[in-house]
Amino acid sequence: MLITAQRVVAAASRRHGINIYQYLHGRSWPGRVPDELLPERNPGELVHEWDQLPGGGNHVVSFLDVVAPDEIAPVDLHQSLASLKYRLSSVMSPMAVYLDPCWIRFGTTTRVPLQIELGALAGTILLRLTGH
Amino acid sequence: MNDVREQQLVAVRAIIDGRPVRWSSPQPGDYDGRDRTLEVFNADAGEQRDLIRRLRAVRTELENAAGGPVVIVFHTRKESARLYADYIEQALRSEIARDVAAAESTPFEDSPPLATDVGLRPGARSLPRRVA
Numbered sequence: 001m002l003i004t005a006q007r008v009v010a011a012a013s014r015r016h017g018i019n020i021y022q023y024l025h026g027r028s029w030p031g032r033v034p035d036e037l038l039p040e041r042n043p044g045e046l047v048h049e050w051d052q053l054p055g056g057g058n059h060v061v062s063f064l065d066v067v068a069p070d071e072i073a074p075v076d077l078h079q080s081l082a083s084l085k086y087r088l089s090s091v092m093s094p095m096a097v098y099l100d101p102c103w104i105r106f107g108t109t110t111r112v113p114l115q116i117e118l119g120a121l122a123g124t125i126l127l128r129l130t131g132h
Numbered sequence: 133m134n135d136v137r138e139q140q141l142v143a144v145r146a147i148i149d150g151r152p153v154r155w156s157s158p159q160p161g162d163y164d165g166r167d168r169t170l171e172v173f174n175a176d177a178g179e180q181r182d183l184i185r186r187l188r189a190v191r192t193e194l195e196n197a198a199g200g201p202v203v204i205v206f207h208t209r210k211e212s213a214r215l216y217a218d219y220i221e222q223a224l225r226s227e228i229a230r231d232v233a234a235a236e237s238t239p240f241e242d243s244p245p246l247a248t249d250v251g252l253r254p255g256a257r258s259l260p261r262r263v264a
Contacts, residue, residue: 006261007240008249014241019249021260039259046256056251060261061243075213075220079174082224083149085231110243112235120235123228130221 001025002043003066003129005121007110008058016061017052018124024070033067033103050128062108064121069101074129076101081126085119140190140197144170145227147186151175152212152223155198156205168198171205173212173220180206 002023009016023044025037036042049055068077080102085091087099091114094107108117137155144153156169175183187194187204194202212220247261 004260006249009240009243009245016240019260021252043257043259046252046254049252049254054251055249055260058249059243059245059264060247060249061240061245063246063261073209073213075174075209078221078224079151079209082227083151086146086149107246108243109246110235110238110240112238116231116234119228119231123232126224126228127232130225132225 001068001070001072002039003068003125004039004043005064005125006060007062007108007117007121008053008055008060010053010058015053018121019052019055020048020050020125020128021046022048022129026070028069028071032098032100037067038103039065039067039105061110062112062117062121063106064118064125065103065105066122066125067103072101078126078129081122084122085115088115088118091115091118136197140194143190143193144172144187147190148172148175148183150224150227152216152220152227154219154223165201165203168200169203169205170194170198171207173207173216173223174209175206176208 004021006019007016008019024047025042025044029037084104088097091106093114096105106118108114110117112120141153141155145151152173154171156166156171158167172183184204191202207216245264247263249261252258252260
């Protein structure tokens with residue numbers, strides 16, 4: 001699966017929010033995330049979307065892409081998201097890393113400190129996945 | 133819970149990658165040392181040795197905060213989810229809430245766009261953004 005969080009700013013109204021998208025790949029894999037399932041090659045099929053701001057034409061000012069096995073246990077996914085800012089000892093923007101069993105990509109142009117913005121995007125994914 | 137014990141939990145949480153952690157609550161007739169017991173959740177057997185190694189770095193501070201030798205109890209992911217699901221969800225949400233709130237206090241309006249977002253329909257097989 002691919003879960004993407006995007007912090008977006010409306011070009012006209014300057015309203016902002018974090019939109020979350022969940023895709024499924026429909027297949028599993030052993031070990032490292034295969035190249036053919038990275039977002040530009042194959043994001044999967046969009047199955048859920050949680051919008052704070054209707055998508056389309058907004059400026060994306062930060063994003064977090066997380067690729068994980070479709071069948072990852074919720075507890076593992078939730079803990080991986082909460083752990084992200086700790087497990088990435090040096091956060092950069094942009095960055096893309098393999099962090100078993102996931103692949104992570106992060107970018108931002110906001111003034112929020114990198115580790116906090118990473119935590120905020122991962123945290124918002126976690127909140128949406130748990131129904132908040 | 134006093135401030136020193138709470139501060140140690142913050143430090144420990146960072147060391148163990150944001151896993152839920154708490155001081156155990158004493159019960160009547162309990163074993164000697166329950167009040168010096170640290171419970172670490174979402175820690176599978178294969179991870180516990182590494183976590184113990186990491187916690188050695190703050191052992192003295194933990195013992196000072198606890199008032200004596202510290203007992204560490206690990207709960208696996210399976211048992212954490214089975215027996216402590218409500219606590220785990222609440223703890224992970226608390227963990228990420230600080231970052232979400234901190235990021236929201238920063239203005240985003242002047243952040244340069246990394247991309248433009250794209251409105252998607254369910255079942256879409258493309259990313260929700262195009263590079264600016």
